[in-house]
Amino acid sequence: MLNIIIFGAPGSGKGTQSERITEKYNLLHISTGDMLRAEIAAKTELGELAHSYISKGQLLPDQVIIDMLAKKLTDTAAGRKGVIFDGFPRTVAQAEALDVLLKKNNQDVSVMLELDVEKEELITRLLKRGQETGRSDDNLEVIQNRLEVYHNQTTPVMDYYKEAGKYTHIKGTGTIDEIFGRIATTLDKVAN
Numbered sequence: 001m002l003n004i005i006i007f008g009a010p011g012s013g014k015g016t017q018s019e020r021i022t023e024k025y026n027l028l029h030i031s032t033g034d035m036l037r038a039e040i041a042a043k044t045e046l047g048e049l050a051h052s053y054i055s056k057g058q059l060l061p062d063q064v065i066i067d068m069l070a071k072k073l074t075d076t077a078a079g080r081k082g083v084i085f086d087g088f089p090r091t092v093a094q095a096e097a098l099d100v101l102l103k104k105n106n107q108d109v110s111v112m113l114e115l116d117v118e119k120e121e122l123i124t125r126l127l128k129r130g131q132e133t134g135r136s137d138d139n140l141e142v143i144q145n146r147l148e149v150y151h152n153q154t155t156p157v158m159d160y161y162k163e164a165g166k167y168t169h170i171k172g173t174g175t176i177d178e179i180f181g182r183i184a185t186t187l188d189k190v191a192n
């Protein structure tokens with residue numbers, strides 16, 4: 001099984017590249033951000049909770065996210081060659097929980113790809129998307145919070161995978177095709 005974590009700051013291109021990776025390698029794409037936005041749109045209890053965190057650029061509590069992810073994995077992973085995790089894990093506690101979930105099925109994380117993009121470019125991309133799509137957390141104040149949360153709470157996850165020998169750095173600037181080419185070079189080695 002090919003279980004990939006696509007990692008990086010808000011706006012680094014995780015969702016964009018996940019679509020390409022999913023298609024080429026026949027994976028299940030799990031985006032915790034997309035799942036939460038679907039809950040908000042459906043006006044569920046979880047959606048109401050999610051909105052209160054997302055609108056401030058804060059992370060939801062680990063256990064809420066872990067329970068949501070565990071259910072999604074059980075319901076939908078069958079028949080795929082693996083999973084791409086987008087926006088998860090975002091804390092070391094989430095990374096540890098993912099290891100436990102995968103080990104139950106004798107699986108493991110195959111590789112973590114960090115999309116590395118400088119701060120100014122991230123802000124430019126997110127402000128542009130906010131203007132084009134109206135995504136509610138793409139305004140300057142919330143973007144600054146999301147970047148701070150990423151720096152303080154999420155970057156330690158990189159060390160977790162570095163220590164496990166799973167980490168790969170990917171330059172996240174250039175055209176979408178160029179970046180995908182870099183990712184595919186790594187994944188072709190891991191998949192074979």
Ligand code: AP5
Nearest residue numbers: 010011012013014015016032033054058059060087125129
């Ligand atoms: P989430 O939805 O995961 O958002 P994010 O991490 O902030 O990431 P984005 O979706 O903004 O960016 P991306 O890296 O996917 O980039 P994209 O491809 O879209 O999380 C949202 C919120 O949900 C969190 O703040 C938190 O509250 C909550 N949450 C989610 N997961 C959680 C978890 N595990 N634990 C706790 N809370 C959680 O690209 C961005 C833009 O750039 C697009 O417009 C795209 O077209 C453009 N672009 C992409 N590539 C390029 C390129 N090469 N050149 C130019 N533009 C590009």
